[in-house]
Amino acid sequence: MDWGLENRLSRIIKPQDNRALMLAVDHGYFLGPTEKLENPKKVIGPLLKHCDSLMLTRGVQRSSVSATTETPMVLRVSGGSSIIGDDLSQEDITVSIEDAIRLNASALAMSIFVGSKYEYQTVVNLGKLVSEAAKYGLPVLAVTAVGKELGKDARYLSLACRMAAEQGAHIVKTYYCENFEKVVQSCPVPIIVAGGKKIPERDALQLTYNSIKAGAVGVDIGRNVWQSEHPVAMIKAVRAIVHGNSNVDKAFKLYQKLASEDSKNTQKSKGNKPNQNKNKPNKPNQNKNKPNKPNQNKNKPNKPNQNKNKPNQNKNKPNQNKNKPNQNKNKSNKPNQNKNKPNQNKNKPNQNKNKPNQNKNKPNQNKNKPNKPNQNKPNTPKPTPAKK
Numbered sequence: 435m436d437w438g439l440e441n442r443l444s445r446i447i448k449p450q451d452n453r454a455l456m457l458a459v460d461h462g463y464f465l466g467p468t469e470k471l472e473n474p475k476k477v478i479g480p481l482l483k484h485c486d487s488l489m490l491t492r493g494v495q496r497s498s499v500s501a502t503t504e505t506p507m508v509l510r511v512s513g514g515s516s517i518i519g520d521d522l523s524q525e526d527i528t529v530s531i532e533d534a535i536r537l538n539a540s541a542l543a544m545s546i547f548v549g550s551k552y553e554y555q556t557v558v559n560l561g562k563l564v565s566e567a568a569k570y571g572l573p574v575l576a577v578t579a580v581g582k583e584l585g586k587d588a589r590y591l592s593l594a595c596r597m598a599a600e601q602g603a604h605i606v607k608t609y610y611c612e613n614f615e616k617v618v619q620s621c622p623v624p625i626i627v628a629g630g631k632k633i634p635e636r637d638a639l640q641l642t643y644n645s646i647k648a649g650a651v652g653v654d655i656g657r658n659v660w661q662s663e664h665p666v667a668m669i670k671a672v673r674a675i676v677h678g679n680s681n682v683d684k685a686f687k688l689y690q691k692l693a694s695e696d697s698k699n700t701q702k703s704k705g706n707k708p709n710q711n712k713n714k715p716n717k718p719n720q721n722k723n724k725p726n727k728p729n730q731n732k733n734k735p736n737k738p739n740q741n742k743n744k745p746n747q748n749k750n751k752p753n754q755n756k757n758k759p760n761q762n763k764n765k766s767n768k769p770n771q772n773k774n775k776p777n778q779n780k781n782k783p784n785q786n787k788n789k790p791n792q793n794k795n796k797p798n799q800n801k802n803k804p805n806k807p808n809q810n811k812p813n814t815p816k817p818t819p820a821k822k
């Protein structure tokens with residue numbers, strides 16, 4: 435393996451124990467201001483030192499992460515569709531290798547949508563990205579996005595993970611499922627598990643534990659950390675499992691202890707807020723002995739009141755949310771993707787209807803392949819990627 439590639443990979447999967455704790459904050463690339471990630475800078479700041487690497491977009495990296503950090507960045511380079519658009523699986527590569535290098539990315543990340551309308555496009559894009567990234571020793575993390583109807587079972591995830599690895603991905607991110615060992619065993623590169631939607635803290639710790647026990651190198655966890663009431667306590671508990679070999683009970687106790695300390699501190703700081711200067715008699719007038727500090731606005735007579743003549747910019751703007759579906763209405767963390775959308779399959783011809791039965795004269799290809807999902811199911815449902 436090339437030195438650069440090996441070095442970058444070792445920043446993500448720690449060679450000491452071959453484990454990885456990645457914090458995912460890339461959700462805005464198709465979800466916009468995701469609940470509790472509205473202000474990425476505020477969220478990332480306290481968590482940064484507790485994760486091994488941070489998965490994010492270039493916009494958030496530039497705007498919300500200090501360039502002095504030592505935490506390696508896993509840069510999402512794919513995107514293009516939103517949660518309210520036509521088809522979430524229609525993604526392309528949106529970031530150039532040059533920009534990824536400028537951002538000192540330790541790895542590039544992109545999604546593939548196996549079984550979706552855009553399967554071909556996303557899988558070919560992965561192959562191309564791996565080839566391009568290889569020129570610079572940049573590892574690629576492939577995210578196997580899942581479709582609601584396709585489910586998250588071991589047969590489907592094995593197929594998607596294996597395809598990603600075959601295209602040259604260095605790490606594959608996928609979802610935990612029953613019989614997850616099978617997914618891990620049939621994937622020749624390390625697997626990292628996505629946290630998924632917010633669940634109770636103990637359950638998220640159990641998922642972390644089960645994933646590692648089944649052979650994953652770690653977790654790439656987002657909502658279950660920063661949507662927790664106590665994100666730092668939660669990431670420390672996850673870390674205790676990933677790098678400290680803690681069991682779930684021990685990790686959950688740690689979470690509870692840290693969470694209660696956090697609550698007390700918050701309470702305390704709230705209680706002390708009204709008169710913060712009460713016991714600081716020397717601070718009240720900080721300018722008292724600084725007679726030479728000029729009134730900074732004194733000599734700027736021409737600076738107009740910037741708001742005075744500005745039209746109220748919101749006055750004539752339509753309420754942008756007025757006609758938008760309430761994305762969070764029915765699901766705590768996930769907008770109802772189908773609520774206001776026409777049934778996209780309604781007027782679509784049954785895609786299999788007029789297709790010749792391609793398997794008619796073919797030998798039964800599934801006979802000895804227990805892990806192959808039934809690709810000939812009538813009306814293969816349109817996958818609605820259900821990552822969030």
Ligand code: 5RP
Nearest residue numbers: 458577628629630655656657
């Ligand atoms: C989006 C992603 C997310 O980073 C991934 O889903 C991990 O975040 P979470 O733990 O919230 O599921 O890759 O495509």
